[in-house]
Amino acid sequence: MRLGVLASGRGSNLRNLVERGFEVVAVATNRPSCGAAALARERSLPLGEFSQSSYASVEERDRAMRDWLRAQGVELVINAGYDRILSRDFITAFEGRIVNVHPSLLPAFGGGMDAVAQALAHGVKVTGCTVHLVTEEVDAGPILLQEAVPVLPGDDVGSLHARIQVEEHRLLPEGIRLIEERLAQGASLR
Ligand code: GRF
Secondary structure: OOEEEEOOOOOHHHHHHHHOOOOEEEEEEOOOOOHHHHHHHHOOOOEEEOOHHHOOOHHHHHHHHHHHHHHOOOOEEEEOOOOOOOOHHHHHHOOOOEEEEEOOOOOOOOOOOOHHHHHHHHOOOEEEEEEEEOOOOOOOOOEEEEEEEEOOOOOOHHHHHHHHHHHHHHHHHHHHHHHHHHHHOOOOOO
């Protein structure tokens, strides 16, 4: 399945997908200087740069991104550390075909960029990661897969996030395969 990956950060999930042989046909970023964009250039993956400063509104930026992803023939959109909320038109254009990976056991610690810090601040003993479909309500779409991760004494955001990412790198590919199977069976994803 032709994947379009949206990313704003380090790009470890993107790297993992590429190294596992997934068909990444497009990488879109709002931060051209991020690690994910550097990786796309290094691997000669088609890279779409959609800095907000180049567009008059979020909607306009998302329309450009939607059109570019469609032109690349993207069948499934993967939010792999994309740090912006997608506009309604974008979500409608790829309805049921946008997957997000979030570093907590949703619905706990959703709706923000600091899920790992929130988990530490709350003193939870177990957190984890979630792979879910993206709907208009942030971090609230149907859950496909989750994995629990222990919080260990002495953890900081870096150490806990690293432990969570080990699981993300297993769970996101599994979620994509699950979707591929469901679509192959003609099932609706939602
Ligand atoms: C991941 O932890 C993901 O759950 C969150 O952003 C992070 C992206 O990491 N949404 P990376 O850029 O793929 O390394």
